[in-house]
Amino acid sequence: MPREFTPKVITANALMEGDVVYLTTDDSWTRDLSAAEVLTDEADADLRLLMAQGHASQVVGAYLANVSSEANGPQPTHFREEFRRTGPSNYFHGKQAAH
Amino acid sequence: MYRYSDFDSAFVATRNAQFRAQIARRVDGSLTEDEFKPLRLMNGLYLQLHAYMLRVAIPYGTLNSTQMRQLAMIAERWDKGYGHFTTRQNIQFNWPKLTDVPDMLDALAEVQMHAIQTSGNTIRNVTADHFAGAAADEVADPRPIAELIRQWSTDHPEFQFLPRKFKFAVTGSPLDRAVTMAHDIGLRIVRRGDQIGYQVIVGGGLGRTPMIGKILHDFLPEADLLPYIEAVVSVWNLLGRRDNKYKARIKITVHEHGIDDIRARVDQRFALIKPTFSGVDQQMLGAIGADFAPPAFRDAPTDAYDATYHGNAMFRAWADTNLSAHRHPDYAIVTISLKAHGATPGDASADQMRVMADLAEHYGHNELRVSHEQNVILPHVHKSDLPVVYAALREAGLGTANIGLISDIIACPGMDYCALATARSIPIAQDIATRFDELKLEHDIGPMKIKISGCINACGHHHVGHIGILGLDRAGVESYQLTLGGDGTADMRLGDRTGPGFAAEDVVPAIERIVQAYLTHRTDRSETFLDTYTRLGMAPFMAALYDQAAAYAAE
Numbered sequence: 077m078p079r080e081f082t083p084k085v086i087t088a089n090a091l092m093e094g095d096v097v098y099l100t101t102d103d104s105w106t107r108d109l110s111a112a113e114v115l116t117d118e119a120d121a122d123l124r125l126l127m128a129q130g131h132a133s134q135v136v137g138a139y140l141a142n143v144s145s146e147a148n149g150p151q152p153t154h155f156r157e158e159f160r161r162t163g164p165s166n167y168f169h170g171k172q173a174a175h
Numbered sequence: 176m177y178r179y180s181d182f183d184s185a186f187v188a189t190r191n192a193q194f195r196a197q198i199a200r201r202v203d204g205s206l207t208e209d210e211f212k213p214l215r216l217m218n219g220l221y222l223q224l225h226a227y228m229l230r231v232a233i234p235y236g237t238l239n240s241t242q243m244r245q246l247a248m249i250a251e252r253w254d255k256g257y258g259h260f261t262t263r264q265n266i267q268f269n270w271p272k273l274t275d276v277p278d279m280l281d282a283l284a285e286v287q288m289h290a291i292q293t294s295g296n297t298i299r300n301v302t303a304d305h306f307a308g309a310a311a312d313e314v315a316d317p318r319p320i321a322e323l324i325r326q327w328s329t330d331h332p333e334f335q336f337l338p339r340k341f342k343f344a345v346t347g348s349p350l351d352r353a354v355t356m357a358h359d360i361g362l363r364i365v366r367r368g369d370q371i372g373y374q375v376i377v378g379g380g381l382g383r384t385p386m387i388g389k390i391l392h393d394f395l396p397e398a399d400l401l402p403y404i405e406a407v408v409s410v411w412n413l414l415g416r417r418d419n420k421y422k423a424r425i426k427i428t429v430h431e432h433g434i435d436d437i438r439a440r441v442d443q444r445f446a447l448i449k450p451t452f453s454g455v456d457q458q459m460l461g462a463i464g465a466d467f468a469p470p471a472f473r474d475a476p477t478d479a480y481d482a483t484y485h486g487n488a489m490f491r492a493w494a495d496t497n498l499s500a501h502r503h504p505d506y507a508i509v510t511i512s513l514k515a516h517g518a519t520p521g522d523a524s525a526d527q528m529r530v531m532a533d534l535a536e537h538y539g540h541n542e543l544r545v546s547h548e549q550n551v552i553l554p555h556v557h558k559s560d561l562p563v564v565y566a567a568l569r570e571a572g573l574g575t576a577n578i579g580l581i582s583d584i585i586a587c588p589g590m591d592y593c594a595l596a597t598a599r600s601i602p603i604a605q606d607i608a609t610r611f612d613e614l615k616l617e618h619d620i621g622p623m624k625i626k627i628s629g630c631i632n633a634c635g636h637h638h639v640g641h642i643g644i645l646g647l648d649r650a651g652v653e654s655y656q657l658t659l660g661g662d663g664t665a666d667m668r669l670g671d672r673t674g675p676g677f678a679a680e681d682v683v684p685a686i687e688r689i690v691q692a693y694l695t696h697r698t699d700r701s702e703t704f705l706d707t708y709t710r711l712g713m714a715p716f717m718a719a720l721y722d723q724a725a726a727y728a729a730e
Contacts, residue, residue, distance in 0.1 A: 091201075164601075
């Protein structure tokens with residue numbers, strides 16, 4: 077049986093700053109995971125990823141990342157994505173400092 | 176110190192101008208990311224987890240006060256006010272904007288520095304003993320030959336697309352502080368009678384397949400060195416595995432073909448190319464050597480040092496751990512700890528960089544070094560100046576007396592920054608250092624090298640840590656595998672794996688149990704952890720690590 081498709085967001089790094097970004101439903105990029113589009117259909121996710129990878133003037137290295145859908149928006153399911161949406165743990169730098 | 180020739184300056188300026196234009200073409204869409212990526216890597220620019228990272232070479236770990244101040248300026252102007260000194264004697268800036276990088280590179284060029292070949296499948300920054308030119312135990316200063324290798328390897332047309340990266344380390348001392356056995360080529364300057372020659376070690380490396388280097392040539396005359404190493408890289412360039420990046424390093428080539436086969440091929444290649452070396456390399460080496468003439472050491476009494484040493488216990492503790500024997504009896508080598516308890520190993524703020532630059536200028540013949548152990552060295556300080564140097568370091572948060580102790584930890588950036596990492600390293604290092612500072616045990620424990628890597632690529636040299644820690648991703652959780660008994664010095668030894676890994680919060684208790692077992696089993700204080708491990712092997716430490724953990728869990 078094929079594996080069940082788990083919810084995903086499309087994430088990348090911004091070309092200019094390298095900051096972590098997420099694709100939104102209106103085809104723009106947000107720095108805030110809670111504003112990201114959550115993809116629940118595999119075929120749709122693949123198409124959206126192809127489209128996102130075409131945004132070469134805005135982002136680098138777009139890929140699909142697993143999330144869980146929570147009341148307060150998508151949440152990372154892996155610690156790497158948790159660090160990416162937060163920033164480093166040794167300094168209050170990166171995303172955590174922007175909020 | 177070596178000073179750029181007009182050729183060097185023009186070369187760096189041209190490369191910077193080219194890269195500035197390449198970035199502009201990436202931004203305006205004329206270059207794709209696939210086209211741009213190898214270009215940015217050639218110039219030391221990575222894209223990490225949260226931002227770009229610029230890796231700047233500090234050739235053989237040597238820099239002067241002006242250069243250190245410029246690094247501070249760059250950190251403040253274009254980054255977040257600090258820099259990270261690495262295990263390859265580079266400095267990394269973790270937060271540059273893509274479009275600021277050309278200005279950063281121009282600022283580096285102003286002080287004769289660059290980021291060329293700090294990435295990519297090229298010959299990387301040549302590292303050397305951080306006590307070069309100062310150590311009492313040295314046969315000869317390794318920096319002139321390291322500089323010659325830097326010039327030879329920079330933009331060498333044959334070696335711009337190697338099977339994989341290639342790293343040189345050079346030492347001039349029998350006490351190997353440059354980890355030469357863990358490099359693609361390690362060079363040791365050795366003396367036989369009144370002759371100076373080179374022991375050439377090849378095929379060492381850490382990473383996913385750790386290998387101890389093998390001796391390719393036991394005593395190579397200096398005049399043959401450059402054509403000989405060119406022959407080595409040339410042989411590997413053709414023979415190295417380009418089909419599989421995990422088998423591409425020369426350590427695998429040497430392992431698969433055997434050292435005798437490699438030696439035969441190198442000898443053949445050497446015979447072919449040696450006649451094409453007209454001797455200009457030797458003329459250049461002679462000129463470079465003059466740039467590394469020792470400073471004019473001063474003759475002055477050392478009474479101030481002796482009085483403070485006997486009268487000030489904190490100074491004495493610092494002097495006992497952070498000073499090393501200098502070739503001049505009235506001088507000392509000062510290792511400045513970038514490992515304050517709880518701080519990020521290898522990080523220095525812009526203010527701290529300026530303090531170190533000022534101290535080097537006033538008390539250290541204008542010289543600084545970066546060690547692969549992620550500390551900064553003032554190689555030439557007259558003993559009478561040590562009390563004032565110590566006071567200034569303390570004031571700047573740089574006076575930690577822990578060199579070679581359990582809190583002097585090597586840690587790679589790990590998953591706090593690195594896109595390749597599988598787990599974090601820095602918080603583990605911070606927690607261990609903080610805990611053993613609370614216990615006030617580290618001076619009692621004595622020499623102890625903990626080395627932490629956040630993935631199998633082993634930038635944190637965990638294989639050669641007395642205690643090595645490797646961070647892995649185990650089913651979506653950070654897990655840390657411990658090794659014991661590694662040694663990165665002249666008699667390099669790879670650490671032995673203990674049992675199952677530990678969750679992040681269990682690492683510090685595990686280290687405590689290892690240390691407690693050592694303190695219980697050592698014959699006396701003179702027996703180091705490594706000696707005890709060598710004598711007793713793994714058994715008492717395994718019992719401490721796992722039997723006690725099971726006992727605690729059952730409580």
